[in-house]
Amino acid sequence: MKNHYKLTISVLTYNRPHYLIEMLDSIMQQTYHDFYVKIYDNGSIDNTGEIIKPYLKDSRFSYHKFQRNAVENIRIPFDQCDTEYFIWAHDDDIMLPDMVQEELSILENNDEVGLVTVNSNYIDEQGIIFKYSIYSHISINDLVIPRQGFFALFANGKTIVCCPSVMYRMSIIRKYNVYLHYEYGGACDIFQWMEINQYCSMYYISKTLFHYRKHKNQDSQNTLCLDPLLKKPILSLLDNYDNSDILRRKWLKFINRRIFDELFKSKIVPHIAYKTIRHAIFIPHKQEFLFRLKVYFLVFAPLSKVQIKIYRRLRRIFLRTIRS
Structure with a gap:
């Protein structure tokens, strides 16, 4: 039976009960209370099921456990949401008391806004803030991102x-079937926002209302191939945008820049460089790319016989993949 709440907050958790408690406490401390909380346990093998029992005494809370830890489980909270609004929360973050009310x-x-987000702090494993208001350098005021405007921000390095922290208007999700594509891994949320932004505007609240935790076990940190992985889907998506040709060129240049960023971070660890180039299916101005690749090797890797062999192999891979 459909519940009477306006909002569903779904919390996906896996083997992090110490963080989960902090998130659930922050939800209970919200100034707005008309919501339903679904805790989705992604197959935890610790005591998560025990520590959440006190919260289940509140009729707004429910607990659902998957049999195994699987990436496809991340879409289920969206599928099962039957309220007007929806928040997809992580177990290791913290909501500040006014976040839900303001969003x-x-x-x-x-009515034209389909998604709203907020400014956030970065906290460490102990919950200590180490960076305040992480988006203030992009905008010190509230910001309306017009339809199709999020892509340009993202491609210019202004992830906001x-x-x-996102609250969704579920009527947009259902009408246009813009659910999460779990096959894109840690990039699935970015692609979903671009899809949603085809049809409605987005809203950024400049007030800091969220603590985003950064720690070594964080799933979203491994983003080496995030951009190459999304290359083809985003190019297809941009066909539906206004000025699609301009945006496609902007996206390909963005990928080019990000691939070199990853190469520089890797300090020419061969298997990482190999993996990066392997995902570069097409890059504009291929001769410029190959020149920059050669300069990179000259600067960061003395051209020994081994390094020359690696360079030539990467070059062959690159040329082969752009032809395929």
């Missing part, structure tokens, strides 16, 4: 959406 106010007073 909901934006959606209820702006913090995934677990």
Whole structure:
């Protein structure tokens, strides 16, 4: 039976009960209370099921456990949401008390907005803030991102959406079937926002209302191939955008830049460089790319026989993949 709440907050967790408690406590401390909380356990093998029992005494809370830890489980909370609004929360972050109230106010007073996010702090494993208001350098004021405007921000390196702080208008999700594509891994949320932004605007609240935790076991840190993985789907998506040719060129240049960023970070660890180039299916101005690749090797890797062999192999891979 459909519940009477306006909002569903779904918390996906896996073997992090110490962080999960902090998230659930922050949800209970919200100034807005008309919501339903679904805790999705992605097959934890620790005591998660025990530590959440006190929260289940609140009729707004429910617990659902998957049999195994699987990436496809991340879409299920969206599929099972039957309320007007939805938050997809992570177990290791913290909501500040006014977050839900302020986000909901934006959606209820702006019909053209389909997604709202907030400014956030970075916290460490102990919950200590080490960077305040992480998006203030992009905008010190509230920001309306017009339809098809998020892509340009992202391609210019201005990521202004913090995934677990997002509140969705579910009518947009259902009408246009813009659910998460779990096959894109850690990039699935970015692609979903671009899809949603085809049909509606997005809203950024400049007030800091969220703590985003950064730690070594974080799933979203491994983003080496995030951009190459999304290359083809985003190029297809841009066909539906206005000025698609300009945006496609912007996206390919962005991938080019990101691939070199990853190469420089890798300090020419051969298997990482290999993996990076292997995903470069097509890059504009291929001769420029190959020149930059050669310069990279000259600067960061003395051209010994081994390094020359690696360079030539990467070059062959690159040329072969752009032809395929």
